[in-house]
Amino acid sequence: MRTTIAATLLAGIATFGTGIAAAETLTIATVNNADMVVMQKLSPKFKEKTGIDLNWVILEENVLRQRVTTDIATKGGQFDVVTIGAYETPIWGKQNWLAALDDLGDSYDYKDVFEPVRNMLTVNGKLYAAPFYAESSFTYYRKDLFDKAGLTMPEQPTYTDIKKFAAALHKPADNQYGICLRGKPGWGENMAYVGTLVNTFGGRWFDMEWKPQLTSPEWKEAVTFYVDMLKNYGPPGATSNGHNENRALFSSGNCAMWVDATAAAGHIYNPAESKVADKTAFAKAPIAKVENGAGWGWAWALGVPNSSKKAAAAKQFIAWATSKDYITLVGETQGWVSAPPGTRKSTYENPEYKKAAPFADTVLKAILAADPTRPTAQPVPYAGIQFVAIPEFQGIGAQVGQSIAAALSGQTTVDQALQTAQSAVERTMKQAGYIK
Template sequence: MKTFAALLLGATALVGTSALAQTTLTIATVNNNDMIVMQKLSKDFEEKNPDIKLNWVTLEENVLRQKITTDIATQGGQYDIMTIGMFETPLFGEKGWLSEFKDVPADYKLDDVLKSVRDGLSFDGKLYALPFYAESQMTFYRKDLFDKAGITMPDQPTWEQIGQFAEKITDKDKEIYGVCLRGKPGWGENMGQIGPVVNSYGGRWFDMDWKPQLTTEPWKEGVTTYVDLLKKYGPPGASSNGFNETLSLFASGKCGMWVDATVAAGFLTDKKQSQVADKMGYAHPPIGKFDKGNHYLWSWALAVPVSSNEPDAAKKFIYWATSQDYIKLVAKENGWAAVPPGTRTSTYDTPEYISAAPFAKLTLETIQTANPTDATQEKVPYRGISYVGIPEFQSFGTAVGQKMSAVIAGQSTVDEALNESQKLVERTMKQAGYPKK
């Protein structure tokens, strides 16, 4: 009888295990603050969907892009959900590598998602990713330092003014640096910031015949401006600082100004995470000679590769993570100022958010005025503001970023770096068969 009872218990255990069988979703995401919050709050999703288990792979931005591109191009099937952006989504969608979001549930309220963001995550009218947050750029500054120096930040500063202000508020003895900017190499790291500066001085990556333009005067002027600011008024080791490192510097009170992604505003106004939360000021991103292309449009979004074995479960999670209800969950847990910005009209129609987030209207304005199809003074054959919307940009954008980082580190000059960059981009484009016929 004992043997029979043991067998019966074993069979019951097997039945129980079968009944609780779970679908595991592997999610590849970037190590930005908002994604870390998403991971923490995802227990809400798992409680509502006990048959789905989430496996998180959280990576630094450059590493994430390398791993995702390799996996999706080889159909490796390592990830069920990928965190990608406006650069990758149309390219991957065109190649048939992503599962289309069609027949989106009515209660998701897709029309509430900002049209410019939806369009940036589409190809040929088909939607291939849903935005977790969207961003443009703004100028963050310390109002207390400006008051002490007797200066006023205009609503629309120029890069020349940023230099003048930085000189007055820099106090290296106290580890206060007038301006912090990204120096870490990467097409989405330092080049994501340098690109709009070059645009605002009248530059472009290519002419209409796909000939690189990196040795033109606007490139020299834009890059020199950026590099000089960091060399004169920036923190030590700026050549290795990316978004997260610079965010940490500003939040710890070591930066007087910072021009970067609008999404940082929610973190910087959080008194639990920012030492300067009550000292924050916000202005439009600076311009050089022109107000065209001086700020980008970007979204970190969630997509499902066609290699996923669980596309329905993956989309179920994405609907949860990019929904109005998720935004309300973040507001409940962390306060309205901390909610993922830039994705939904309803967020900006919420009085609690507008009241808690003094940066909200500026964020929305910069997102809505960034135009990836018209971002340069002279015509170009590509789409994008901070990037060139072709597959080859991942390679040459990062290679040029390495040259720029070397200049910031004092290992090269602007002219040397741009001449070398011109040659490597020419070589890449020739090998890729440009101009395409």
Template sequence: MNTLTRALMGATALCALGIAASAQEATTLTIATVNNGDMVRMQGLTDAFTEQHPDIELEWVTLEENVLRQNVTTDIATSGGQYDVITIGTYEVPIWGKQGWLVPLNDLPAEYDVDDILPPIRAGLSVDDTLFAVPFYGESSFVMYRKDLAEAAGVTIPDQPTWDDIKAAAAAMNDPDNGIYGICLRGKAGWGENTAFITTMANSYGARWFDENWQPQFDSPEWKATITDYLDLMTNYGPPGASSNGFNENLTLFQQGKCGMWIDATVAGSFVTDPNNSTVADQVGFALGPDSGQGKRANWLWAWSLAIPSSSDAPDAAKQFVAWATSKEYTELVAENEGWANVPPGTRTSLYENQEYLAAAPFAQMTIDSINAADPNSPTVQPVPYTGVQFVAIPEFQGIGTAVGQEFSAALAGEKTVDEALAAAQELAVQEMTTAGYIQ
């Protein structure tokens, strides 16, 4: 065997070893996500991604909303490196982006078309024009109601209802003897659960979390009116055990025909009108979040988004995944497999210019109108020192918001009066804001 032959054989062997090594060195991405329907659907469609990226493997950690937030917050604050892709919301992104905890996403490929992301959604996921997360779906909140029950009860729910309209409709449709409750609302404690809903309701009543000097305002008459009416609605016309109900529990109740109305995330529109899962799919009407005549509606602004922790050891592969999962290509994949009504809503301008989508999704126009009705820079009637509609965009809010939510949930469960819950909320908020240095 001559020298040239040996060299060629050696090169071939090294090449083969290199190919084998490459095959063995597939990158594994660990993705933490919430157990909402759109995320579950995404997991079922990711074969399309792995076929395009055979060198990337996906591992899923799917958690209930409150647990996801706890786990992801702990991991990212300690640079734990447990996750490569995390599902986080509009509250966390700007705070964590400023801290340097997230990988910037300003270098996504041109075909991704960042400029197509709805301006209010994109602004909430950016810091100084740097994008730190991409929206998987965007949402506001609106009223979903049973048209058949409303008609039978002789009530009309207008497209722009007041809280008086909601109270009247809840009373008229309430039929607990037949397992139908006038209204279903979030009661489960958590800053992203009952506190989110109650804060938007408070905004529309003229209440605010803090005045311009960061003094908590739970001792105000506006907050008392909010919590009094919330508890009246839930106690008189809500389902039993409502203090344990969050988004998913109320979704199930509505799909089973047990709620006359449900005020919650616009993303629920596709689930309540899906005939495969909803017994009332052809009877659902939609309206904007209610107001009390003060110029602010109970419409929040949120996006469940995909971000990459700075502690990830595979940021390039992670970018490929988040770009795919939030792309126009993915939207078309969902439409092909599940129908246009089931594509992730509230993210792209082009979606609301797509006639196929508008024709298939009876909630589409009300969704975009609700998103545009929310103003994170002026969330309530009175001036405030913070941004955020259903949350306050400060790091301390996560803890304060959950503690306050526990007080309201206790009141709903009958363990505290309105006055007791509000006094406790005021006391703990003052203590936390003093400790954090916002007030003296």
């Protein structure tokens, strides 16, 4: 039998809407992404409304995942609200590690949330985390540089196109790099991108017998392409660059192209945050041999650990932070271009948002097109596009991410990195009982 993550936590959740003491303090663990920084900035509005104090723990993505996973699996009770994603939520919901969020009130308007986004965070008909923003991935590019070089980005670029464009626009003497891609190791950092690359090169993580496929020709071709691309046309020190670092490079004008999360579009297009707001255009995520899994599907969401003793107050905060009213607050105070994307129909029906965010339709189409049930061209026993929806993947993805980063930094070859990764994943899958 497969191993479980840990014993089920004891639930002890107060009912939403009961009386809450004014002096109550919630501890919120979240990621240091730009949208969450805005949430913290606007959170005094929540305190004014409720009298509830907020203690923020803002962490880099890899650290956040380690801290939250450890706390929730050991019943630590450090956090009342946690920022988790489309990977953790269904797994932790099944383990009874999270409080169900089906009691946020009629005004919450669950039906306004896009169904595919709700489905990412739902187990047996119950929502276990409320989406703060949702995303797929696509291609950001500098239209001014393309025009100057006489290049035209197709609506659906191929990786052959991307390599050609990167070579033409790579001018490191001018601090202009042909392309920026995630290189920082982590299952949600470099492997989020590399996973989609492997998909579109025709590869898969596991065959139908759960045997790892990391030494397959498709993995070798995809990872070789990735390493060569960043070594030849990327910025120096790419293994230190995750989503936030690359967003800073692109918004500062140092990247001709960037393939990453659609959620960053509002920040790249915001002149208060970006030097290239009026010079950036967007295209679909590139494809190689197949279209399956070229663009990922993800939601960052807010959940309540069952170990929290302040569930009622925590649910009140989540209802506020993921509501239509919160999105309006962001739009009116930070600019509509900065509104959290991808979650609510009302956002994409709002003429102010559509006027401020010309990328809105492209982003929405990418999110709705992502199909975690068909992530690869070959049959697979798992769901998930840039991750595999099994408990063991968090450790597996971290291990493989380290191996890929070692190849990128020149510490090992692609072949050696993939063989090391294959051996490690095989051990994990045998120990967990997937492989007999």
